[in-house]
Amino acid sequence: MTARPVPAAAQIYHIPVLGRDATFSRFRTPEGALPPKCGHDPFLPPSDLFVMLVMEARPGGAYSNTVCRKGFVMIAKRAFTLVELMIVVALLGIMAAIVIPQFGSNTSEAKASALSSNLAAVRKQIELYRYHHQEQLPAAIGETGADFVRRMTTKTDIAGNAGAQFGPYFLRMPANPFNNLDTVRVGGAAAGVNTHGWRFDPTNGQFQADDNIDTNGDGVLDHVAL
Numbered sequence: 119m120t121a122r123p124v125p126a127a128a129q130i131y132h133i134p135v136l137g138r139d140a141t142f143s144r145f146r147t148p149e150g151a152l153p154p155k156c157g158h159d160p161f162l163p164p165s166d167l168f169v170m171l172v173m174e175a176r177p178g179g180a181y182s183n184t185v186c187r188k189g190f191v192m193i194a195k196r197a198f199t200l201v202e203l204m205i206v207v208a209l210l211g212i213m214a215a216i217v218i219p220q221f222g223s224n225t226s227e228a229k230a231s232a233l234s235s236n237l238a239a240v241r242k243q244i245e246l247y248r249y250h251h252q253e254q255l256p257a258a259i260g261e262t263g264a265d266f267v268r269r270m271t272t273k274t275d276i277a278g279n280a281g282a283q284f285g286p287y288f289l290r291m292p293a294n295p296f297n298n299l300d301t302v303r304v305g306g307a308a309a310g311v312n313t314h315g316w317r318f319d320p321t322n323g324q325f326q327a328d329d330n331i332d333t334n335g336d337g338v339l340d341h342v343a344l
Contacts, residue, residue: 226333229295230341233327236292237344240316241325243270243287248323250284251276259320263302266318267291291315296329296341303328310339 198206247256247270256278257266271288275281293300299315309317309326317328327341 232295233341234344236294237325237327240270240288240292244323244325247284247287251278254278255320255323257302257304257318257320259305261304261320263304263314263318266302266304294327294329296327296331299328309342 244256248254251274254277256269257263269278269285271286271290272280273282273285275283291300291302294315297312297315301314302316302318303311303314304318305320306317309328310330311317311328312330314328317326318324319326327344329339329341331340332338333340
């Protein structure tokens, strides 16, 4: 920045304070001397302040009697144009279109994996119950889901009544992740009614998911055959 000549051999420098780069050491007098600091921190955050240094020249190139004045100037701040905003919105839309379906797919896959794990765990414990109880199932024809849950989650005797010989096989029944229900329906309509989390068939010991998810809309429920 060059000096602006003023009367009485003084040199005037207008130094905008725009951040850490606006240090006094970057502005030298014609003789190479550094302008003195003017009683304020030159490392100010961005603002509208400016400093006017008035240095009166002495014979021999020396400077003295520095006068510092502070004021305000208007600094134009550039805003986003409509085109730039439209580009940003379009990019965000493209990113959302890519990410959201993947997120939804990952969520469905996680639920399917949890469902398969729950089914395998319950079926394994049903077989263990049959082994302990002389091939009896946790619920017989005419009994309810409460009977099934009681025998699987509490201690029983060899007849399946309250006792201390066997179990519990679960601390609590797991929930079906597709309808968040942990209740069990014994017999009745085929699996897929979606009134309970699970369906247990007392005639053959089959344990199934009772949700009615049909992703393809083809009338074949996704989880009945798992």
